[in-house]
Amino acid sequence: MDSYHITGGEKLAGDHRLKGAKNGVLPILAATVLTGEPCEICSCPSLSDVHTMVEILRSLGCSVTWDEDNIRVDAKTVDQWEIPERLMKGMRSSVFLMGPLLARCGQVAMTQPGGCAIGDRPIDIHLSGLRMLGAEIEEDPHRIVCRARRLTGATIRMEFPSVGATENLMMAAAAACGETHIIHPAREPEIEDLQNFLNACGAQVAGAGTGEIVICGVGDRRAAGPGSGTAPLSGCVHRVIPDRIEAGTYLAAAAITGGEIRLLDSAPSQMAQTLARLKEAGCRVKVDKTSIWLTAPRRLRSVREIKTLPYPGFPTDMQSQFLSLLTLAEGESKITETIFENRFKHVDGLLRMGADVAVDGRTAHITGVAGLHGARVQAEDLRGGAALVLAGLAAEGETVVENICHIDRGYDKLEVVLNDLGAKIERI
Ligand code: EPZ
Numbered sequence: 001m002d003s004y005h006i007t008g009g010e011k012l013a014g015d016h017r018l019k020g021a022k023n024g025v026l027p028i029l030a031a032t033v034l035t036g037e038p039c040e041i042c043s044c045p046s047l048s049d050v051h052t053m054v055e056i057l058r059s060l061g062c063s064v065t066w067d068e069d070n071i072r073v074d075a076k077t078v079d080q081w082e083i084p085e086r087l088m089k090g091m092r093s094s095v096f097l098m099g100p101l102l103a104r105c106g107q108v109a110m111t112q113p114g115g116c117a118i119g120d121r122p123i124d125i126h127l128s129g130l131r132m133l134g135a136e137i138e139e140d141p142h143r144i145v146c147r148a149r150r151l152t153g154a155t156i157r158m159e160f161p162s163v164g165a166t167e168n169l170m171m172a173a174a175a176a177c178g179e180t181h182i183i184h185p186a187r188e189p190e191i192e193d194l195q196n197f198l199n200a201c202g203a204q205v206a207g208a209g210t211g212e213i214v215i216c217g218v219g220d221r222r223a224a225g226p227g228s229g230t231a232p233l234s235g236c237v238h239r240v241i242p243d244r245i246e247a248g249t250y251l252a253a254a255a256i257t258g259g260e261i262r263l264l265d266s267a268p269s270q271m272a273q274t275l276a277r278l279k280e281a282g283c284r285v286k287v288d289k290t291s292i293w294l295t296a297p298r299r300l301r302s303v304r305e306i307k308t309l310p311y312p313g314f315p316t317d318m319q320s321q322f323l324s325l326l327t328l329a330e331g332e333s334k335i336t337e338t339i340f341e342n343r344f345k346h347v348d349g350l351l352r353m354g355a356d357v358a359v360d361g362r363t364a365h366i367t368g369v370a371g372l373h374g375a376r377v378q379a380e381d382l383r384g385g386a387a388l389v390l391a392g393l394a395a396e397g398e399t400v401v402e403n404i405c406h407i408d409r410g411y412d413k414l415e416v417v418l419n420d421l422g423a424k425i426e427r428i
Pocket of ligand 1: 022023024119121123124125126127160161162163164165186316317339340383410
């Protein structure tokens with residue numbers, strides 16, 4: 001397993017141009033299964049999760065070519081409806097292939113996605129929504145099989161605004177017969193991006209980002225229903241929205257090292273909570289439509305309380321990175337993780353680097369320290385691993401972050417970007 005060797009103490013300075021959002025490109029690639037003509041997805045980051053999704057699409061019969069930042073998918077023939085176990089295990093978010101495959105082939109089979117480092121991550125909300133659209137679902141502890149001769153629009157009230165479930169249900173409903181109302185859906189910007197992609201391919205989806213998404217299924221207009229293999233949607237060219245979590249991570253890197261950064265091709269309007277908290281911690285932040293400038297203070301200030309919430313609340317995917325920041329801020333801070341039940345795994349590593357953090361259930365109490373020292377630490381999940389790298393950039397001396405395959409899932413050449421910004425980090 002690769003590791004990062006970091007010599008801390010360098011202030012970051014410079015520009016970084018963002019790529020497309022990991023959590024935007026993954027559902028959109030899954031949605032190409034609904035299309036019968038070529039799709040061109042632009043501004044795709046080269047991440048291991050994206051490579052896995054491309055492999056899954058190929059295993060289903062799609063032809064996929066990836067040149068530079070653009071992925072071209074031709075899903076004219078989708079002749080498989082089983083997700084290969086080894087690929088499913090590699091990336092649990094293949095779950096949102098359920099909706100599209102059910103709509104395209106009338107059936108889908110996959111191994112139970114199972115939990116991961118940050119929590120159990122059940123898929124009950126996905127399955128109950130698909131049942132309401134007409135799917136029959138058989139489950140055993142190992143496998144899930146869904147079948148639907150016909151998908152029919154329904155009103156689905158979500159008990160929790162699950163991002164993946166919202167995306168799955170939008171994609172299945174887009175191909176159903178009749179109208180679907182999804183009440184209390186997730187409102188993340190990636191949901192709106194998926195809506196725009198689906199509509200560009202001939203679907204009729206409205207309301208993403210609000211409390212109700214209305215989908216007029218094209219099922220009635222389709223020659224043959226699911227299972228006929230005919231694709232319900234056409235193709236399109238679509239540019240993925242910028243990655244707001246990659247953006248937040250690099251802003252935090254500049255903030256924790258007392259440096260400065262300019263982000264290009266960003267969408268500051270989708271980052272209100274992250275930017276507000278960085279200002280609260282003492283950073284100077286300036287934005288225009290697509291750029292963000294941040295200058296760090298000499299010493300970061302503590303933030304009394306942060307709670308992760310569904311969008312537009314503070315994003316859970318920025319919690320770990322912010323916790324690292326606050327270990328060096330003057331005073332007491334508190335972070336409560338309300339979305340996942342086990343997302344403080346990076347705290348062990350921070351404690352070994354001299355941080356003062358006490359975790360009590362879903363809340364971490366942080367007392368700022370004057371400095372951290374380097375240590376050997378392990379990445380256990382994507383954002384927790386990134387948080388340990390941030391701490392290493394600021395720590396005195398050498399830090400080794402092991403198991404960085406977790407980090408490769410969500411950051412495209414992190415060490416190259418950080419070295420270009422003045423850090424001393426090497427991949428071994
Ligand atoms: C998406 O995961 C993101 N992944 C996650 O990003 C992100 O943390 C999460 O949304 C929340 O914003 C992708 O988009 C590929 P959820 P997802 O369904 O869809 C519970 C990263 O670091 N839940 O909104 O799996 C679940 O257990 C990753 O980039 C159910 O109980 O998130 C969790 O506690 C990590 N039943 C909470 O909801 C369900 O059927 C949020 O899950 C579904 C979810």
